[in-house]
Each structure stands twice: as C-alpha cells, then as structure tokens.
Amino acid sequence: METLQNHIGGRWKEPTGEDVITVVNPATEEAVAHFRAGSPADVDHAVAAARAAQREWAALTVARRVERVHAWADTIAAHTAELAELECREMGKPVGIGRTFVEGAVAGLKAAADQALTYPFSETVTGPGPAGERTDIVRHPLGVTAVITPWNFPVAMVLGALGPLLAAGNTVVVKPSERSPLSTVRLFELADSVGLPPGVLNLVLGDGRTGAALTEHEDVRLVHFTGSVGAGRAVGTATGHRLSRSVLELGGKDPVVIDAGVDPVATAQAVAFGAFINTGQICTSMERIYVHERIADAFVEALVDAAGTFTIGDGLDPATVLGPLVDARQRDTVRRHVEDAVTKGATVRAGGTVPSERPGHFYPATVLTGVDDTMLVMTEETFGPVAPVSVVSSFEEGLARAAASRYGLAATVYTDDPEHIAAAAHLPVGVVWVNQWQGGGPERLYEPARDSGMGATGSRAAYDAATRPAAVHIAAAAPAAAL
Known part of the structure; x- marks a missing residue:
C-alpha cells in the first residue's frame, strides 16, 4: 500500500498531522494508499514556500510562464492512461471515461494558459483630462493562491483551476480531496x-481541517474551491473575514426541460448519458427531468432501455460503463433519496436496488x-445515477419548475422552438445548454447562481x-522647477 506525502518547495515531505x-x-x-x-504547520510551510517563489515566478515574461505550463501539460498528456487508472483506483471512474476527461483537462489547461498571451495585463485608457495625460491600468498577480478540489474529477x-492562476504569475497551494489524492500526487x-x-506549485494532503487551515491563512489571497454548499459557505466566511477573494463552485441540482417537438428516443439517450455518466457524480449531472406530456411515455420507455445499457463493474474492465460510487457514505445518500421517493409515491422503472452479489459501492442506473x-430526489443533490422524471403540461411549466430550486449551476433544454x-x-x-449537454469552448465564462456558488470563472x-x-495616472509633464 502506497504512502503519500506532501510536496512543498519542490520537495516531498511527510505530513505532520496525527490522523x-x-x-x-x-x-x-x-x-x-x-x-x-x-497539519496547520504543513500549511504554513507550503504557503511560505509559495510566497518565497512568487516574486521570481511573476518576474518571468508571460510567454515564459505559458511555455512552462505547456511543458507540464504535454507531460501530463503522455501519461493519460496512467492517470485514468489512478482515478479509477481512487474513486471508481471507468478508465475509458477517465482518459476522455484527462485529455479534455489537458486541452483546457493549454487553452486557459494561452489566453494569458492576449489578456490585457497592461492597457492605457484615455479620459477628458489635458492633452498628454494618460492612465495605465496594470493588473498584478495576487500572490499566493489556494486550490481545493473535490473527489469526483x-x-x-x-x-481547470491552475492555468490562469499560474500564467498570471501567482503561486499555488493545492489541497485535493482526501478521498482521491493519488492522481493529484x-x-x-x-x-x-x-x-x-x-514553490510555484505546492501540495498539502488532508481532510477538511487541513482545508480550513489553508482557507484561513492570512497570506492566501484567493481560494478557488469546488465542493459542497456547506464547505463553500465556510470558505466564503473565512476569506471574507480577511478581505481576500474566493471563487466557489458548489452543489447543483441541474434540471432538464424537454419540449414536445423533439425526438423522444434520441433525447432519452442523451439524457441517460447526462444523468448516469461517471455514476452521476458530476456537479452538472442531470438530476431533475421535466418532460412534456405529449412525448412522456415514449421518452420514459427509451430512458429505461438506455439505463439497461449502463453495465456495472470495476472501471478497469473495458466493458464497464457504470463504475461504483466513491464510498459507502455516498451510496447511502443515493439509496436514501430513492427510498424517500418510493415511500412518497414514486415508481421505480429501472434499477433502484443495491447489488448484493459483489463487493464495492455500486448502485445501478435508476429511473423514477x-x-x-x-x-x-427532486430537491437535494443526489450525486448518483438516478434520473427522476416529472411530466409537465407545457414547456413553460417545465421552465418554471426548473427555476424553482435553491441551486443554480446549470440547466439543459431540448427544443427547436426559437421562442x-x-x-x-x-x-x-x-x-x-440547448440541445447538447456540456457544450461550449474555451472562451466560455459564467458565474453560478444561488447556492451553487459565486465568482465568475472561465x-x-x-x-x-x-x-x-x-x-497609474501620468500627468503631461512634471511641475516646473521654482526659480
């Protein structure tokens, strides 16, 4: 069994916490592993190493920093299969799916770093003042930043977080989820x-207490956090208290609204992918489905058929489509949501039962x-392979119900009606997303709404x-010397 270590100031070091x-x-x-x-002392050392390295890193030209990021990205690309297998071992993602996401992440890292080459780190603006005056707007790196990541990707x-931070001249301390640190190491x-x-990149392993020590550190000027709503509120409180920044991408309960005029079978296949891929463990998984009554029967029948194609198994097996949930706690949440729905009158059309014949934290693709x-299952984040379907009488009703949530991360709509x-x-x-889940290019930017987070990104x-x-305001000339 592998023993993992922190990476601080360019060296691997044994963490000093007791647990x-x-x-x-x-x-x-x-x-x-x-x-x-x-420990808090480990966090102090990592932040100090990042602070010590930041001035020299920021002094490099933008092009040189981007070149270094590209070199790292190319090396990561050469190890795509290995990284996908590590993700499979630590959180269950099937390796075929894992390779696709690693490839996409590498491409995203390069694209994000490249944007530094055209970003206006310095620009001159003009105003109504005297001729010859000007104001330069200079954008400086913040300094030490922190990235705290979840276990699902x-x-x-x-x-996804590091490209702009590094290319802009910041140094970073990364704290991955304690459930899935292997691939980050x-x-x-x-x-x-x-x-x-x-010192440009530092790694501290640990749980929520380690993350709290990082977010509360007085020398960390930005925390980029992806995780639960509760933890995100704690991050926002800590950064707000010391007047530093946070970018928070939190939970989702993403709706799907399906209009009467679409192909119910093709749409059901697309929705099955959006609901079940990565065993539903995606912040933007399709977790609430509102389908027009005119096509509801055909849609549900096709969705049930599609659910049957999501074969359960170890993600190392190429035949596996649906890997396990990350742990027993997450599976218990999924099971509790399904049982709550059934108790209140929902019907299980596919799945809905924990497999008993094998080890592992598996749960089948489920249609309700x-x-x-x-x-x-319609109000709280399930984060599992469950597709709950509600029939609506109109597209307008579907939109209204889609909007009636405390979450606001993303939504998908299937319609050909321009209005x-x-x-x-x-x-x-x-x-x-309209007619294609997960669309968009590197120029996309957005900010989550409501309890799904704050801070624009992309x-x-x-x-x-x-x-x-x-x-920096520069007058036309310095004052003349006194006679």
Missing part, C-alpha cells in the same frame, strides 16, 4: 519532471417516475479573478 487517512478502491473495498493528514478540477511528480521552479417536489430557446436563456443558472473572468488592477 492517518486511508484511500480505498470503491470497486473492491481494498485499501490502496494511506497518508497522514496535513481529481485531474480535471486541478488543471502523480500530477506533482510530473511537474517535477519538467522543472517548474520550486411519478416524482414531485416533496421528494429529496422557447429565448425563454430558457433567463433560467437563474450559470450555464444553459476565459477572461478567470484572469480578472487571478489579478488585481491598479491605476
């Missing part, structure tokens, strides 16, 4: 191999009908968050 955390393969329930939780979440080993300057908004597309754009969410918004603007 030992074990990483368990959720498909086999076998321990695969362990480590001591990082270890590689993608780390790489490997990312740092690969960073060593391309010669990133010591007859759901309503009194049920947990309905225009109406969907007003949903109170950060991202609206494209230029990520660089705005990673820098501090200062105005």
Whole structure:
C-alpha cells in the first residue's frame, strides 16, 4: 500500500498531522494508499514556500510562464492512461471515461494558459483630462493562491483551476480531496519532471481541517474551491473575514426541460448519458427531468432501455460503463433519496436496488417516475445515477419548475422552438445548454447562481479573478522647477 506525502518547495515531505487517512478502491473495498493528514504547520510551510517563489515566478515574461505550463501539460498528456487508472483506483471512474476527461483537462489547461498571451495585463485608457495625460491600468498577480478540489474529477478540477492562476504569475497551494489524492500526487511528480521552479506549485494532503487551515491563512489571497454548499459557505466566511477573494463552485441540482417537438428516443439517450455518466457524480449531472406530456411515455420507455445499457463493474474492465460510487457514505445518500421517493409515491422503472452479489459501492442506473417536489430526489443533490422524471403540461411549466430550486449551476433544454430557446436563456443558472449537454469552448465564462456558488470563472473572468488592477495616472509633464 502506497504512502503519500506532501510536496512543498519542490520537495516531498511527510505530513505532520496525527490522523492517518486511508484511500480505498470503491470497486473492491481494498485499501490502496494511506497518508497522514496535513497539519496547520504543513500549511504554513507550503504557503511560505509559495510566497518565497512568487516574486521570481511573476518576474518571468508571460510567454515564459505559458511555455512552462505547456511543458507540464504535454507531460501530463503522455501519461493519460496512467492517470485514468489512478482515478479509477481512487474513486471508481471507468478508465475509458477517465482518459476522455484527462485529455479534455489537458486541452483546457493549454487553452486557459494561452489566453494569458492576449489578456490585457497592461492597457492605457484615455479620459477628458489635458492633452498628454494618460492612465495605465496594470493588473498584478495576487500572490499566493489556494486550490481545493473535490473527489469526483481529481485531474480535471486541478488543471481547470491552475492555468490562469499560474500564467498570471501567482503561486499555488493545492489541497485535493482526501478521498482521491493519488492522481493529484502523480500530477506533482510530473511537474517535477519538467522543472517548474520550486514553490510555484505546492501540495498539502488532508481532510477538511487541513482545508480550513489553508482557507484561513492570512497570506492566501484567493481560494478557488469546488465542493459542497456547506464547505463553500465556510470558505466564503473565512476569506471574507480577511478581505481576500474566493471563487466557489458548489452543489447543483441541474434540471432538464424537454419540449414536445423533439425526438423522444434520441433525447432519452442523451439524457441517460447526462444523468448516469461517471455514476452521476458530476456537479452538472442531470438530476431533475421535466418532460412534456405529449412525448412522456415514449421518452420514459427509451430512458429505461438506455439505463439497461449502463453495465456495472470495476472501471478497469473495458466493458464497464457504470463504475461504483466513491464510498459507502455516498451510496447511502443515493439509496436514501430513492427510498424517500418510493415511500412518497414514486415508481421505480429501472434499477433502484443495491447489488448484493459483489463487493464495492455500486448502485445501478435508476429511473423514477411519478416524482414531485416533496421528494429529496427532486430537491437535494443526489450525486448518483438516478434520473427522476416529472411530466409537465407545457414547456413553460417545465421552465418554471426548473427555476424553482435553491441551486443554480446549470440547466439543459431540448427544443427547436426559437421562442422557447429565448425563454430558457433567463433560467437563474450559470450555464444553459440547448440541445447538447456540456457544450461550449474555451472562451466560455459564467458565474453560478444561488447556492451553487459565486465568482465568475472561465476565459477572461478567470484572469480578472487571478489579478488585481491598479491605476497609474501620468500627468503631461512634471511641475516646473521654482526659480
């Protein structure tokens, strides 16, 4: 069983906390690694190393920083299969799916770093003052930043945050989820191999207490956090107290609104993918489905058929489509939501029962009908392979019910009606996808709404968050010397 360490100032160091955390393969329930939780002293050392490295890193040209990030990205790309297998061992993601997401994360890292080459770190603005005067707007890096990532996409979440932070001249301390640190540790080993300057990237392992020590540290000027609503509130409180920044992407209960005029079979297949892929463990998984009554029967029948194609198994098996949930606690949440729905009158059309014939934290692709908004499966984040379907009498009713949530991360709409597309754009969410789940390019930026977070991210918004603007006003001439 592997013993994991922190990476601070370019060196691997044993964490100094007292508690030992074990990483368990959720498909086999076998321990695969362990480590001591990082202590506040470890966090202090990591932040100090980042602070010491930041001035020299920021002094490099933008092009040079982008070049270093690209070198790391190319090395990561060469280890895609290995990283996908590590993610499978630590959180259960099937390796085929894992490779796709690692490849996408590498491409995203490069694209985000490249945006630094055209971002206006310095620009001149003019005003109504005397001729010859000007004001320069200079955007400075913040300094030491922190990235705290969840367990469901270890590689993608780390790489998705780091491009703008590093390219803008910041240094970073990363704290991955204690449930899935293996692939993040490997990312740092690969960073060593391309010669990133010591202290530019630092890794501290640990649980929520380690994360709290990082978010509360007085020298951390930005915390980029992805995780639960409760933990996000704590991060926002800590950063707000010391007047530093946070970018928070929190929970989701993403709706799908399906209009009467679409192909019910093709749409059901698309929804099955959005609801069940990665065993439903995606912040933007399709967790509430509102389908027009005119096509509801055909849609549900096709969705049930599609659920049957999501084969359960160990993600190392190429035949597996649906891996395990990350641990017993997450599976218990999924089971509780389904049982609550059934008790209140919902009907299980597919799945709905914990497999008893094998080890591992598995749960089948599940379709529920007859759901309503009194049920947990329609109001709280399930984060599992469950597709609850509610029939609506009109597209407008579907939009209204989609908007009636305390979450506001994303939403997906299937319609060919231009007026309905225009109406969907007003949903109170950060991202609206029309006729294709997870669409969008590197220029996309958004901000979650309601309990799903705060702080715009993506494209230029990520660089705005990673820098501090200062105005330098220059008069036409210095005052003349006195006679």
